Amino acid sequence: MIHRVAAPQHAGRALAGAVSGTSDEDLIRRMAAGERMAMKVFYGRHHVRVHRFLVRLLRSDTAAEDVIGDVFFDVWQQANRYEARASVTTWLLSIARFKALSQLRRRTTDALEPEAAEAIADDADDPEVTLQKADKAAVMRQCLDRLPPIHREVIDLVYYHEQSLDEVAQILGIPENTVKTRVFHARKRLSDLLAAAGIDRGWP
Template sequence: MSGAEETRDLALLEQIARNDRKAIALLYQRHHLRLYRFLLRFVKNEAQAEELVNETFIDVWRGAGKFEGRSQVSSWILSIGRNKALSLLRKRSDAELDDEYASGLEDESDTPEVMTLKQDKAAAMRLCINRLSDEHREVIDLVYYQEKAIKEIAVILSVPENTVKTRVFHARKNLSDLLAKSGIDRGWP
């Protein structure tokens, strides 16, 4: 994110702290899609991801005046959303499995459909990323899809920068191994 965009986000937060409804609408327009995609990878349910986006921006509305500037505004928003998603996942794991959730669980055996997907590199990449641990999938998403720096990821995850570096290293290695097992050349940056 450029310095000008960050300056604009900070100005919007100041306006939101003064109850400016137009400012929250503008901030929402700027960040909702990226947040939605990030949360969808977490919860794997479009309706729940959309609800989490709405809840996140309600918290942004309420907490705009408390923003301390220790991270970029976009990282702060992702962090709020991530915490909401983790809370939802904890509740979900305590609840009984419903049919929709159970049908979303991966079958480890190769079906003809899975074999067909393996021929498509992008589909194979998604399958391999989904097989990573939650921690590794999360850092891959933040680095490559959200384009966050190590420092920003550390803020979002509330862990030291060296922990982020270690997770990224292991995530890339595990992803590379999974891709090789799927017959995909390394081709990973």
């Protein structure tokens, strides 16, 4: 009887271990087949990235928390429609951006909360490093907030989420040359702002 009861637990752990080592593409295929463990692994792998992306777009940690569930629910529902024309990360951030813009359109008179994505702590940091990051993050946030939204968005995607120019173009639905132009002007403006704030190394 003991072996019969314990077997499903061992099987569950084995399944979780097997799924956790799969690629994002395989996880999407498993989700399309209705495998909930694949969704759990995918969420664990990507929720911090998506949260940070939403915080920078919505400029509110609370709003990001409200939206992130909808993002991954859409991933679950749309998994069977993923055609690998873009990377999974690009596809995921496209969904997140759509949800964030929908949230912004619904927001009329609500005040935006000045939150910083860098405020998400890294457990590996000691107190001194955490303080240094917080100080630099505060300056970076202030400078990023002074960029026009279209420039802030491309900086976020290219440098924080390491998306290629082609991938950014897919996420934003604009030509790649337009992305290049926005990145050029965003970098120049941000470099000037950082220099004025005392960070002489400029950007990036």
